[in-house]
Amino acid sequence: MIPEALWLIVPAAGQGRRMGGDRPKQYLSLAGRPVLVHTLERLHRAYPRASLRLCLAPDDPWFDPAWVPFERWQRIAGGSERADSVLNALEELANRAAADDWVLVHDVARPCVHPDDLQRLLEVLAEEPVGGLLAMPVADTMKRADARGRVTATESREGLWHALTPQAFRYGLLRDALHGARERGVRVTDEASAIEALGLAPRLVPARRDNLKITHPEDLSLAARIFAVQAEEGKVPGAETIP
Ligand SMILES: Nc1ccn([C@@H]2O[C@H](COP(=O)(O)OP(=O)(O)OP(=O)(O)O)[C@@H](O)[C@H]2O)c(=O)n1
Numbered sequence: 001m002i003p004e005a006l007w008l009i010v011p012a013a014g015q016g017r018r019m020g021g022d023r024p025k026q027y028l029s030l031a032g033r034p035v036l037v038h039t040l041e042r043l044h045r046a047y048p049r050a051s052l053r054l055c056l057a058p059d060d061p062w063f064d065p066a067w068v069p070f071e072r073w074q075r076i077a078g079g080s081e082r083a084d085s086v087l088n089a090l091e092e093l094a095n096r097a098a099a100d101d102w103v104l105v106h107d108v109a110r111p112c113v114h115p116d117d118l119q120r121l122l123e124v125l126a127e128e129p130v131g132g133l134l135a136m137p138v139a140d141t142m143k144r145a146d147a148r149g150r151v152t153a154t155e156s157r158e159g160l161w162h163a164l165t166p167q168a169f170r171y172g173l174l175r176d177a178l179h180g181a182r183e184r185g186v187r188v189t190d191e192a193s194a195i196e197a198l199g200l201a202p203r204l205v206p207a208r209r210d211n212l213k214i215t216h217p218e219d220l221s222l223a224a225r226i227f228a229v230q231a232e233e234g235k236v237p238g239a240e241t242i243p
């Protein structure tokens with residue numbers, strides 16, 4: 001069930017340094033359209049009445065507002081780190097969101113997120129006071145390395161999960177958590193880490209393995225393959241039906 005008040009935050013103010021393209025990766029072409037367009041469309045299909053806050057670099061010359069399918073949305077100035085971009089969006093909501101409203105944060109760089117996962121995340125969280133995130137158990141042997149790339153240890157993978165997005169928390173809790181992390185100078189790479197720093201335990205919601213974060217050059221063609229497989233499975237429109 002989709003809650004009445006659902007705020008979506010999409011951090012899209014990154015530079016895509018590891019991708020190394022001629023523009024930030026959210027504007028690179030994937031199956032004929034910018035990555036950002038795919039991501040926003042998947043979110044809109046799952047949560048059509050949500051209100052979107054889209055974090056963009058203040059000097060972003062590539063963005064086109066016509067790409068946003070949401071009726072209610074606002075552009076937010078991104079910050080220097082992902083957490084700063086998200087916190088800027090939370091600040092903008094200060095006089096609009098209630099402390100108990102759900103806020104769902106999803107990287108623009110994850111356009112392959114499946115509709116089933118978007119649905120299940122909210123179903124599971126309906127029973128959860130703290131909130132949680134899509135995640136998948138680590139499936140490989142984990143090595144620790146030194147600065148020269150030599151193995152120093154094999155780590156247990158017992159209980160290790162990959163953190164994905166969306167991550168969803170109540171507005172008041174998430175805002176306090178990210179503020180707290182900033183005040184203490186703690187660098188957090190996702191929302192859950194900030195919540196954990198308060199001594200709380202976010203719920204891990206097992207996700208499909210195809211929620212790739214486009215990060216490196218080869219990820220674009222991988223994402224195109226994932227789209228094709230998902231379209232064959234159904235529930236996701238095929239490239240030929242995309243306008
Ligand atoms: N100051 C920042 C940095 C990142 N992001 C967003 O956070 C998400 C995850 O970040 P990442 O994959 O690291 O993207 P980039 O920062 O663009 O990539 P890189 O680290 O390679 O530069 C992306 O959707 C990115 O646009 C953001 O909104 N504001």
Ligand SMILES: C[C@](O)(CO)[C@H](O)COP(=O)(O)O
Pocket residue numbers: 082107162163164165189190191213
């Ligand atoms: C939030 C995130 O997608 C969880 O895996 C990820 O941490 C964001 O990427 P970054 O490279 O840490 O900015």
